[in-house]
Amino acid sequence: MTDQPIKIFLADDHTIVRQGLAKLLEAEPHIKVIGEAQDGREAVNKVQKLNPDIVIMDIAMPLLNGIEATRQIKKLLPQTKIIILSMHSHDRYISELISLGASGYLLKDSTGVEIVKAVSAAMKGDVYLSPSISRRVIDDYLSLKKTSTREDLYAKLSNREREVFQMIAEGHSTKKISDVLCVSPSTVKTHRANIMEKLQLDNITQLIQFAIRLGIVDVQNQDFDS
């Protein structure tokens, strides 16, 4: 700990929560609450002015929610640590906010001790999570994100390519596709080549199989384990 107290900013739309929190934190000698906001937009504005070390932020807030406020503050002031104090315990919230750069995620039933622990961890550059949140879930999620499947590749297709993809999969000829889309057959062929490349497919059979697996083509009896 340094001699300087840790400057903390509270963002929560509920006065009662802010008051409770402030009381809890002010009881700690090395912590000072330097400001409060009751919605996300106010938080972003005040944080820029007050430049706290740590922002303790709720997710559910009017005007701008905590997720967006976190995104904006981390962009404007990357050094500012953000600890989320939320009622949401879903993994998806946690991983989303951690990936946005939050330094801690606490549930609202956390004890004062935990909050103080999270503050110290954040000051050291660590990430602190409520004990009830399994760390493994986060690791799993973050690692899962890296492996890219063909389905992820599909997201890289442009709208026009998706349209052509579906029509090819439905068995339409190049001529028909070019008629429907009012483009030349050679344009359709170019689209097709781009689609095959983007999806890393070798032939039309694979393309059709993939479309069926996705569920794009409305087939009568689809093999369930495909």
Added chain:
Amino acid sequence: MTRIKQPKPAGSPVDVCKLQEDLKDSESRYRCLFEGSKDMIFITFKDGSFQDVNQAAVELLGYDSKADLFSVGSAEKVYHNTMHWKVFQKQIDRDGFVKDFEAKFRKKDGSLLHCLLSGNAVWGKDGNIIGYQGIAKDITARMDAIRNFRQRHHELLVLNSVAFAMNKTHDLNAVLEIALKKALEVLELKAGAIFLIDHDKHIFVLKSQHGLPAAGTGKSSQIQLHDKALMTSLLEEDLVLIPEPIFPPFKAVLLSPDGQASIELTCFLITAKEKACGFLALDAPPDKDITSGQDFHLLGSLGNFLGGAIENASLLQTIARHREELKGLTARLFQSQELERKRIARELHDEAGQALTGINFTMETIEKELSSELIHIKEHILDVKKQINRTYHEMRRISYRLHPSILSDLGLEPALDVYLADISKHSDLKIDFKMVGFEDRVNPEIESILYRISQEALTNTLKHAAAGHFKLSIIKSYPQIIFLAEDDGIGFDAGEFRGHQQALGLLSMRERAAMLGGKFTLRASPGNGTRIRIEIPIKESAYD
């Protein structure tokens, strides 16, 4: 009696005797044939004056006796069209005969006799034509039948085209348009109109017109019935139509917009269920009577027929309007339900939840500041904190069930992920879920509708399917999002699902899909699982 060729003059007297005998014999046979014929037979001299006629001719032409007919003077006089007599003569002069020549004769009373006429020349001894002989078959009845048949045929044609138009379109204006066009065509008229009665505004409204320069369609028009009493009762809807197959025609004048010119129209009432709903107004030239005979009959039938069409069209319009209203109401209901749920969920979560959180923190501060003598109170404080915690979690659960805030906070994919993971935890059902092709979040309405539809689909699978596997995929294709929910359970007879009065699940899925302009397809059959596919159009450009 002369015949085509005179027999050669006789030779010896014995022969003469025999020949005269024979001649008499054949003459009487011929006379018998001549007089017994039901067809009219006449023989004239070269100039057309009668030499002989048979009894049938006298009767068919309506004369009292042969002498009566002869007093007419010449055959030419009994022809309806003297040209026909001339043609008859000319052809026989040239060819020696005519065959199946259609001609009309004028009867004594002036009416016409329609005949099929054949004839040949009467030769003189010198080989010159000295007269004509004709045999005419009365085909008046046949011609009447044919005309009748043609008329019927036309009538059917008109009614058929109207029926066809009715089948093809529910647009009343199109039906009226066709009906008017056909009626004019068949009656060989140039101008006419159809007016409907607007019982609310008490006016005649011009719905369709042809060839009336004065009239502009749709305008409340300047039509005046000659019969003012009839006009009033039509407009006031108090006309009682005694079940009469066809209401008598009536006259009206159509004024031009500037009130200057006017056209007289002959009108035929259009009726439905013994109520007048409009009329056909036709511009018939003075020499054409459409108020009697076949034309009248046709117009009467058309009036009845159009009445049915008008009633159908207005019923369909009402149904369509009600369906639209219902659709709008359903959509509004869903929307307000969703909004209300969201509001309550938020209130519970935020207001009550946060209050509890605050209280919890305050309790903790109190706990810390408590002096050690009051240690027994600590236990109570702990108790209160536990209760707060339980209440807090229960409230969050309720709030989540009402409206998962994760849906608005993070989007459809995380929300469904969390929802499905939760179900998975509590059942043996294997759940596959993927969302493919979504780089950004889609609009919140689509998100919340797809969320509710997914919930309903999975609920059905859990409730009814006894399935081992549930698959949910949402793919962003273009120009639509494809939603697919399927299970490998027992399935059901999809054709019967309409019959379920209480079941709302499938219906609400379909209605929700309709709110997004989506196409809902249900494919299910006993033993083959259940599959729901919804295609929702997206409004993005092809080149994003």
